Every structure is written in C-alpha cells, then in structure tokens.
Amino acid sequence: MAKKMSQSRHWAYISETGTTIGMHILIFAYQIGGPWLFKIFLFPVVGFYFLLRSDSRKASREYLVRVRKKTSSLPPVSWRLSFAHFWNFSLAIIDKFSIWIDKLSPDDVIIHNIELIDELVSRGQGGIFAISHLGNFEVLSALSEHHKGVKLTVLHHTKHAEKFNRVLKKYIMESNVELLQVTDLDVSLAMTLSEKIDRGEFIAIASDRVPLNNSKATVTCDFLGGMAEFPKGAYILAYILASPILMLICIKERNSHNVYIESLSESGKVPKAQRSSFISVTAQIFATRLEYYVCKAPLQWFNFYDFWYRDIDMDE
Numbered sequence: 001m002a003k004k005m006s007q008s009r010h011w012a013y014i015s016e017t018g019t020t021i022g023m024h025i026l027i028f029a030y031q032i033g034g035p036w037l038f039k040i041f042l043f044p045v046v047g048f049y050f051l052l053r054s055d056s057r058k059a060s061r062e063y064l065v066r067v068r069k070k071t072s073s074l075p076p077v078s079w080r081l082s083f084a085h086f087w088n089f090s091l092a093i094i095d096k097f098s099i100w101i102d103k104l105s106p107d108d109v110i111i112h113n114i115e116l117i118d119e120l121v122s123r124g125q126g127g128i129f130a131i132s133h134l135g136n137f138e139v140l141s142a143l144s145e146h147h148k149g150v151k152l153t154v155l156h157h158t159k160h161a162e163k164f165n166r167v168l169k170k171y172i173m174e175s176n177v178e179l180l181q182v183t184d185l186d187v188s189l190a191m192t193l194s195e196k197i198d199r200g201e202f203i204a205i206a207s208d209r210v211p212l213n214n215s216k217a218t219v220t221c222d223f224l225g226g227m228a229e230f231p232k233g234a235y236i237l238a239y240i241l242a243s244p245i246l247m248l249i250c251i252k253e254r255n256s257h258n259v260y261i262e263s264l265s266e267s268g269k270v271p272k273a274q275r276s277s278f279i280s281v282t283a284q285i286f287a288t289r290l291e292y293y294v295c296k297a298p299l300q301w302f303n304f305y306d307f308w309y310r311d312i313d314m315d316e
Helices: 020-052 054-068 079-103 115-122 137-146 159-169 187-198 233-240 272-296
Strands: 109-112 127-131 152-156 177-181 202-206 218-223 226-231 245-253 256-265
Touching: 020 054, 020 079, 054 079, 079 137, 115 256, 127 137, 127 233, 137 152, 137 202, 137 245, 137 256, 187 202, 187 233, 202 233, 218 272, 226 272, 233 245, 233 272, 245 272, 256 272
Parallel strands: 109 256, 127 202, 127 245, 152 177, 152 202
Antiparallel strands: 218 226, 245 256
16 A cells, blocks of 8 residues: 655654754764774664664665565564664764765775776766765765866755764865755755766766655656655756756675666657656666666665655565
8 A cells, every 4th residue: 555755754854863963973083083982972872863763774674675575685574683783874974974975985995987987087078976875975076086177066854964964074084075955855955966967077966755744756766666756856957957867875895885887868858758768767767777776785774764665565
C-alpha cells in the first residue's frame, strides 16, 4: 500500500540534535587529539542520538532489511547492525572534518574513470555531477586537486543542519569548491548555473533526496526492491543547460576514499517531447547504479529518514 511522506518525516525537517558549543568541543577534540580522541568524544553522542531518534532507527532498519535481501555481505538485521550504521555515519563526520579542516591528500583518494572528466576538461566543457549520500561527497574536493583548473559548485540544502554547517564554515580552509545553498531551482539560479557551465565549471547536486515542498519534482524508481522517489533536479538541469551528466560515488574502502565516475548522459540536448522519458530513464539508471554501490558499502548510505513510500513486510 502506498504511503505519502508527511512534512514531519521529510529529511529536511529532521532537526539537529545537539548544541553549537558541543560541536565546537568535538572539533577542539579533533584538533588536539586527531581522529582517535574525536571518536572517544563522539561515541556517547552517537549512543544518545541512537536512543533518542526512534524514527531514524526505524528508517535504518528498513534500509538494512532491504539491502540484506540484495547481498549476503550483511549479518542478520538487529539493533547492533543499526547502531553500526549510525556509527559509520559518525566516522564519515570525522572524515568530513579531515577533508575541510586539514585538507585531503590526493594520495588518500583513488579516482576511477577519471578519463571521463579529463575529456570534458580538455574541451573546456563543464558538466553536471549527480551525487548521493553514500559515503562522503566532500571527497569531491579531491577533483580540484587532480585538476587545478576545475571549479566545482555543490548545490545543497542546509535547513536540517544549519548549526553544523555554521560551525564547520569557521574551520574550512580555502578550496576550489563552492557550497551554494538552494531550496528550489528558479530562473535566477538556472542563469547562474548556466554561466558556470559555459565557463567549463561543474555543478554537483544530490540525487537521492526528494526536494522540499515540491512533490512534482520527483520521479519514481525501483531501488532495493521497492519503489522510491528520486529528485529530477540533476536531469532537468542537464537538459536546461544542454550539459553532460555524470554520476559520482564516493565511498571509503579500507583506508582509501574511492571516487567512482560513470556517465549517465553524454549530452543533455533532448527534444522537448522526449524530456519526460529522458528523466525517467536516466533517474532509473542512477538508482540502479546507486543500488550496486550501496551493496558494496551498505553501512555508508546515510539517509536516516523514510525513503520508500510503499510499505513492505519488515519481518525476516
């Protein structure tokens, strides 16, 4: 039976837990003691959040049940596995601090299929990156280290994490990556992004979270055995800007960050009559490939909200 996501369950309305002072303390712990001291401070914070947020626990369990039906790499779903999911999210926060505060070393990043970007850069052409909340998309900053001339703008929504982002901005080092706050795609924003693409720059937009207050801006895709809503934003931008669109996945494997690049469409030049089909087909390709990478790193997909709009049997 289909179910509609209420505003209170939308990811953008999941409020932050914690205080600005607490976040400064965690960053101070990281600066004086590195990741290990940070982990000691962070463990009770994660435990508190895990106990407090029953909605996030439920979302984690539903997701893990779905993944386990697709791969044998996961043990039976339990509260321990769900806590491990939360703990991996905290480890991603540590990596986030490491990337923005200490600067990520190119030696820590392995970029797969970089030739797809090399080709665009050699032609002076920009593009759209469809990214996800699998792993750490902050690793995209490594692309500007690989190509000194590459400029990247990441479109993001920060309503649900205003305190975290406000604190982090105080520590961020100079970067070739611009973070652009956005709620809706309007004409003014489209013109700004068009100018960036014309200059050979790249636009990254999360393609696994539904937009705020705009149910028409989603497309239904098959994902992990159920029907889920995915945003149209990246694909609409691709045909508005007549731009190629690539999928970028950033996951941590062993001690290295791995960036996987795949082409979703070599050109966004689509006849008007075919645009609806272009969106549906390209979004499903994204969802299918996201499922593949999620099964490679199941504890690194960080969408702790009701992602599927259809009920499933949660019993194993």
